[in-house]
Amino acid sequence: MDGTQALQALSALAQGTRLDVFRLLVNAGPEGLCAGEIAAKLGVRQNTMSTNLAVLARAGLVRSEREGRSVRYAADMEGMRGLLGFLMQDCCGGRPERCRPVLDAIARACC
Numbered sequence: 001m002d003g004t005q006a007l008q009a010l011s012a013l014a015q016g017t018r019l020d021v022f023r024l025l026v027n028a029g030p031e032g033l034c035a036g037e038i039a040a041k042l043g044v045r046q047n048t049m050s051t052n053l054a055v056l057a058r059a060g061l062v063r064s065e066r067e068g069r070s071v072r073y074a075a076d077m078e079g080m081r082g083l084l085g086f087l088m089q090d091c092c093g094g095r096p097e098r099c100r101p102v103l104d105a106i107a108r109a110c111c
């Protein structure tokens with residue numbers, strides 16, 4: 001990931017509904033949720049949700065798969081890994097032990 005891509009991803013997450021969508025999809029796991037389910041769970045109109053999902057997809061944070069007339073979305077963990085990797089590149093001036101608390105917190109949250 002480069003600086004432009006990181007800015008696009010951070011900008012996508014800097015809006016409340018999109019942040020809620022991403023967190024909901026992370027919670028849903030690899031099977032994800034259909035767009036209508038996401039809209040219903042978050043109390044957002046479907047056309048507004050479609051716009052927000054498109055922004056997240058362009059930022060590389062969600063992936064989609066068509067299922068008949070529906071579209072299923074899931075968090076793109078490779079995209080998030082790329083963003084985190086960019087943010088933590090050259091972490092702690094070559095002293096990776098200083099980054100251990102952050103990495104441990106991320107690992108705990110995933111378990």
